[in-house]
Amino acid sequence: MKTAPGSWSFTRWTTVDQLEALEVRHPEFYARLFLQGAHLSHFAPAGAGNWLWLSDTARFMTGRAIRGGIPVCWPWFGVPGKNPDPVRQTVLSDTPHGFARTAVWNLEDVRESAQDVEISLSLDASQDFAELWGGRASALITFRFAATALQVALTSTNLGRTPLAFSQALHTYLPTPDITRTQITGLDRCNYIDTLDEWSRKRQDTALCFDGEVDRIYDTGGADIGLNTPATAYRLCSSGSRSAVVWNPGPEKSRHLSDFPDTAWQTMLCVETANAFDNIYVLNSGQSHTLSVMISRLEEHKDPS
Numbered sequence: 001m002k003t004a005p006g007s008w009s010f011t012r013w014t015t016v017d018q019l020e021a022l023e024v025r026h027p028e029f030y031a032r033l034f035l036q037g038a039h040l041s042h043f044a045p046a047g048a049g050n051w052l053w054l055s056d057t058a059r060f061m062t063g064r065a066i067r068g069g070i071p072v073c074w075p076w077f078g079v080p081g082k083n084p085d086p087v088r089q090t091v092l093s094d095t096p097h098g099f100a101r102t103a104v105w106n107l108e109d110v111r112e113s114a115q116d117v118e119i120s121l122s123l124d125a126s127q128d129f130a131e132l133w134g135g136r137a138s139a140l141i142t143f144r145f146a147a148t149a150l151q152v153a154l155t156s157t158n159l160g161r162t163p164l165a166f167s168q169a170l171h172t173y174l175p176t177p178d179i180t181r182t183q184i185t186g187l188d189r190c191n192y193i194d195t196l197d198e199w200s201r202k203r204q205d206t207a208l209c210f211d212g213e214v215d216r217i218y219d220t221g222g223a224d225i226g227l228n229t230p231a232t233a234y235r236l237c238s239s240g241s242r243s244a245v246v247w248n249p250g251p252e253k254s255r256h257l258s259d260f261p262d263t264a265w266q267t268m269l270c271v272e273t274a275n276a277f278d279n280i281y282v283l284n285s286g287q288s289h290t291l292s293v294m295i296s297r298l299e300e301h302k303d304p305s
């Protein structure tokens with residue numbers, strides 16, 4: 001059922017510090033979605049805590065990326081200079097992760113039912129970002145919240161006359177009670193770029209465990225990814241994605257990160273649904289591409305160790 005503003009049953013506008021957000025209080029789940037960055041900070045089925053990690057020192061300020069939740073990195077991922085030529089040539093800025101995560105998106109649609117809520121936001125990147133980027137494109141993002149899963153789908157459309165290259169990520173921050181007892185499955189036998197070892201190419205032979213800083217771009221070919229923490233297990237099923245970025249800043253880098261407590265690396269990690277480096281994609285004029293992830297989680301369980 002599509003509903004107009006004012007007739008929403010579960011969704012309402014709210015303001016957090018300087019930022020406007022939509023808050024969904026559905027009997028089955030809670031969510032908070034900021035217009036700036038199309039940034040989801042909270043998703044929690046009834047009776048559960050936030051499935052997403054959000055920094056205790058996150059700031060909700062105009063033009064500032066929120067530390068935690070799901071930042072949208074678009075139309076480029078990472079440092080522009082590290083992107084392959086077709087992406088780098090379009091970028092006119094040094095800013096990492098594109099402009100979408102600090103741009104104000106437009107509300108397109110809210111659909112509510114007894115089972116789920118869907119919210120769509122759009123960003124027109126055809127003119128306003130000309131100082132930062134040489135492309136002309138639009139982005140449409142749809143969040144679908146339900147008791148058992150969170151789904152995010154980001155569609156990019158090339159509005160220009162010539163082919164346009166993109167890198168991108170749904171930069172999901174997830175919580176763990178203890179990063180040293182956290183494991184990622186589904187990446188074994190995948191090749192990856194180790195950005196901490198001069199961007200050398202390596203192969204993952206086992207499940208991925210953490211014993212310090214990790215910053216890697218995996219070639220997943222679209223495989224599902226599992227995350228096992230001492231408290232629970234997540235499953236991330238993607239489509240339109242050929243990369244996964246796994247990031248934990250470790251103790252040293254944490255001290256220099258904005259809006260990030262020094263010890264927070266012990267209780268978070270990012271598993272990013274992406275198309276990056278070798279897996280950038282090029283859209284012809286008028287063509288669209290959708291990147292999506294569905295995140296589900298087991299009930300919290302007692303630490304087995």
Ligand SMILES: O=P(O)(O)OC[C@H]1O[C@H](O)[C@H](O)[C@@H](O)[C@@H]1O
Nearest residue numbers: 078096097215216245246247270
């Ligand atoms: O600090 P930010 O710009 O939000 O970036 C945070 C992190 O994002 C990604 O995971 C990159 O792979 C990391 O190299 C980067 O440090």
